[in-house]
Amino acid sequence: xxxxxxxxxxxxxxxxxxxxxxxxxxxxxxxxxxxxxxxxxxxxxxxxxxxxxxxxxxxxxxxxxxxxxxxxxxxxxxxxxxxxxxxxxxxxxxxxxxxxxxxxxxxxxxxxxxxxxxxxxxxxxxxxxxxxxxxxxxxxxxxxxxxxxxxxxxxxxxxxxxxxxxxxxxxxxxxxxxxxxxxxxxxxxxxxxxxxxxxxxxxxxxxxxxxxxxxxxxxxxxxxxxxxxxxxxxxxxxxxxxxxxxxxxxxxxxxxxxxxxxxxxxxxxxxxxxxxxxxxxxxxxxxxxxxxxxxxxxxxxxxxxxxxxxxxxxxxxxxxxxxxxxxxxxxxxxxx
Amino acid sequence: xxxxxxxxxxxxxxxxxxxxxxxxxxxxxxxxxxxxxxxxxxxxxxxxxxxxxxxxxxxxxxxxxxxxxxxxxxxxxxxxxxxxxxxxxxxxxxxxxxxxxxxxxxxxxxxxxxxxxxxxxxxxxxxxxxxxxxxxxxxxxxxxxxxxxxxxxxxxxxxxxxxxxxxxxxxxxxxxxxxxxxxxxxxxxxxxxxxxxxxxxxxxxxxxxxxxxxxxxxxxxxxxxxxxxxxxxxxxxxxxxxxxxxxxxxxxxxxxxxxxxxxxxxxxxxxxxxxxxxxxxxxxxxxxxxxxxxxxxxxxxxxxxxxxxxxxxxxxxxxxxxxxxxxxxxxxxxxxxxxxxxxxxxxxxxxxxxxxxxxxxxxxx
Numbered sequence: 089x090x091x092x093x094x095x096x097x098x099x100x101x102x103x104x105x106x107x108x109x110x111x112x113x114x115x116x117x118x119x120x121x122x123x124x125x126x127x128x129x130x131x132x133x134x135x136x137x138x139x140x141x142x143x144x145x146x147x148x149x150x151x152x153x154x155x156x157x158x159x160x161x162x163x164x165x166x167x168x169x170x171x172x173x174x175x176x177x178x179x180x181x182x183x184x185x186x187x188x189x190x191x192x193x194x195x196x197x198x199x200x201x202x203x204x205x206x207x208x209x210x211x212x213x214x215x216x217x218x219x220x221x222x223x224x225x226x227x228x229x230x231x232x233x234x235x236x237x238x239x240x241x242x243x244x245x246x247x248x249x250x251x252x253x254x255x256x257x258x259x260x261x262x263x264x265x266x267x268x269x270x271x272x273x274x275x276x277x278x279x280x281x282x283x284x285x286x287x288x289x290x291x292x293x294x295x296x297x298x299x300x301x302x303x304x305x306x307x308x309x310x311x312x313x314x315x316x317x318x319x320x321x322x323x324x325x326x327x328x329x330x331x332x333x334x335x336x337x338x339x340x341x342x343x344x345x346x347x348x349x350x351x352x353x354x355x356x357x358x359x360x361x362x363x364x365x366x367x368x369x370x371x372x373x374x375x376x377x378x379x380x381x382x383x384x385x386x387x388x389x390x391x392x393x394x395x396x397x398x399x400x401x402x403x404x405x406x407x408x409x410x411x412x413x414x415x416x417x418x419x420x421x422x423x424x
Numbered sequence: 425x426x427x428x429x430x431x432x433x434x435x436x437x438x439x440x441x442x443x444x445x446x447x448x449x450x451x452x453x454x455x456x457x458x459x460x461x462x463x464x465x466x467x468x469x470x471x472x473x474x475x476x477x478x479x480x481x482x483x484x485x486x487x488x489x490x491x492x493x494x495x496x497x498x499x500x501x502x503x504x505x506x507x508x509x510x511x512x513x514x515x516x517x518x519x520x521x522x523x524x525x526x527x528x529x530x531x532x533x534x535x536x537x538x539x540x541x542x543x544x545x546x547x548x549x550x551x552x553x554x555x556x557x558x559x560x561x562x563x564x565x566x567x568x569x570x571x572x573x574x575x576x577x578x579x580x581x582x583x584x585x586x587x588x589x590x591x592x593x594x595x596x597x598x599x600x601x602x603x604x605x606x607x608x609x610x611x612x613x614x615x616x617x618x619x620x621x622x623x624x625x626x627x628x629x630x631x632x633x634x635x636x637x638x639x640x641x642x643x644x645x646x647x648x649x650x651x652x653x654x655x656x657x658x659x660x661x662x663x664x665x666x667x668x669x670x671x672x673x674x675x676x677x678x679x680x681x682x683x684x685x686x687x688x689x690x691x692x693x694x695x696x697x698x699x700x701x702x703x704x705x706x707x708x709x710x711x712x713x714x715x716x717x718x719x720x721x722x723x724x725x726x727x728x729x730x731x732x733x734x735x736x737x738x739x740x741x742x743x744x745x746x747x748x749x750x751x752x753x754x755x756x757x758x759x760x761x762x763x764x765x766x767x768x769x770x771x772x773x774x775x776x777x778x779x780x781x782x783x784x785x786x787x788x789x
Contacts, residue, residue, distance in 0.1 A: 406437035408469020411783035
């Protein structure tokens with residue numbers, strides 16, 4: 089592809105569109121299904137329960153410490169499938185690109201998408217590209233959809249959450265959001281603060297192979313840990329009590345949150361998961377998590393309780409318990 | 425499993441709450457003046473740890489909450505001028521004025537920018553010489569010195585298009601007005617550590633001398649707050665009333681004279697209107713004549729319609745500790761953080777927002 093910048097014509101469906109696909113997408117994503125360049129991809133998945141998901145990514149800034157919008161678009165959809173107890177196989181990728189967007193940036197994005205897809209063991213088998221006028225979108229938006237096979241013997245569902253179950257968190261929270269917000273607010277952070285963006289399906293497969301009757305898996309993305317716990321408490325009509333002391337937050341992330349006035353428990357993560365499981369399985373799950381690069385700092389953060397139904401309590405460092413509620417508005421910088 | 429530090433924290437907390445329970449034998453009301461304390465108390469679950477005879481009430485210590493509608497209406501009116509850029513801390517955006525909010529004006533196209541420091545306004549002023557940059561100077565003694573320093577820096581940089589719209593307020597006169605109010609009943613004060621770092625201990629002495637009420641300058645960690653309540657409990661038990669300083673690691677007896685010097689160079693004490701408390705004599709800071717050209721009201725006069733208040737909103741009584749948020753008919757119904765009616769529900773440090781967010785501070789298993 090010769091152009092240095094995306095033009096409206098790249099989305100027209102004509103030759104330039106073809107150039108874009110064959111010059112940028114195919115070299116990055118090449119596989120048998122995509123190479124056929126149909127409107128959709130024919131995939132063979134006979135006799136399996138399928139999981140299917142889609143998500144759109146409009147993150148700003150597009151590039152951040154630990155990832156970019158492309159890596160996020162792949163990991164997010166892979167993780168959504170994994171959290172259903174599925175083994176992801178195929179993804180689609182839809183791009184909405186602003187006229188004038190640098191092709192070099194697009195190449196960086198698709199290459200990191202392919203890198204993430206390779207790590208996750210999935211193939212990006214179909215896609216779509218639209219180019220819109222300058223100002224109509226903010227650089228580039230990506231939609232990914234994914235399909236996967238539900239792992240035998242699993243039945244992930246909030247209805248299986250019961251009082252007495254342990255709640256396991258796979259690692260420190262808040263890194264992704266802080267890495268992004270630091271850029272937005274011009275805050276210089278140590279290099280140790282990077283997005284946790286990562287595909288978790290390999291780890292999930294190991295966990296579910298060892299303990300198929302895990303009640304629920306969730307990745308605490310937008311809204312963070314607090315929101316996810318509240319959703320489960322409400323869906324399962326149980327109480328949840330978590331220990332502040334047991335929830336890991338990287339000190340640099342905590343410091344940035346102090347400066348910006350944010351609560352790390354409400355911040356987005358892109359490579360963490362929460363597991364609800366019977367206590368007798370906890371040690372086994374923890375051993376697998378701690379032996380995996382994406383679960384080294386895993387720990388039990390709390391328990392499911394009988395009551396109050398639908399509410400999450402947080403036992404604080406000094407031993408008091410307070411409500412950990414759903415966020416009701418964007419977190420804004422505070423005044424003093 | 426708890427590590428040693430956490431175990432020590434819990435033991436210390438248990439010691440303080442046990443002693444508070446032992447020392448306080450009849451119901452007392454202690455006011456945390458500062459919004460940062462209010463939030464810290466809820467966040468740490470302190471309300472649940474304290475014995476039932478100790479009631480914590482929140483005071484007028486959230487600068488956003490005590491900013492009256494006429495100030496917001498003025499800010500909104502400025503924001504509608506085509507050659508004006510408003511700079512503000514994020515908290516101010518959603519506070520409803522009489523008929524609009526800065527957030528609504530921003531959505532309608534006004535140029536309103538969130539800053540983390542007033543100094544950021546100067547870069548905006550330098551980058552937009554054709555515009556007038558108005559910084560909404562809201563806050564207590566804690567933030568006012570930085571706003572004053574920004575005016576001095578604007579002068580040093582020769583910026584002719586930077587202005588402040590000051591709603592800075594002073595804490596001790598508000599406490600004085602509060603105690604003159606017969607409806608207010610308080611047995612002791614947790615005094616704001618951040619404000620005290622600037623003004624020191626002396627400005628609070630009237631609490632003890634005139635009203636025989638104990639006060640403790642308190643830090644913001646959970647154990648700071650519990651220890652400060654314990655120090656108040658000791659005074660109440662012994663029927664003494666002095667100003668003590670729990671936050672000695674930050675607050676010096678004399679405060680921060682250098683910061684106060686900057687403040688007095690740029691500002692002068694003025695009578696100021698507080699939401700829910702009316703005009704309190706000598707409780708605000710206005711830009712003095714020497715720096716008049718930086719004073720938005722003086723340099724850019726404009727007409728603003730007379731402000732109106734929401735009739736049913738009881739933020740004023742909440743701010744004076746007379747009622748609890750739940751006593752307001754709007755609380756949690758018409759007034760929720762998504763659609764706040766009053767300022768106490770808007771600000772992160774607002775009393776109503778904290779009560780709503782943390783479920784009144786107690787979680788029952």
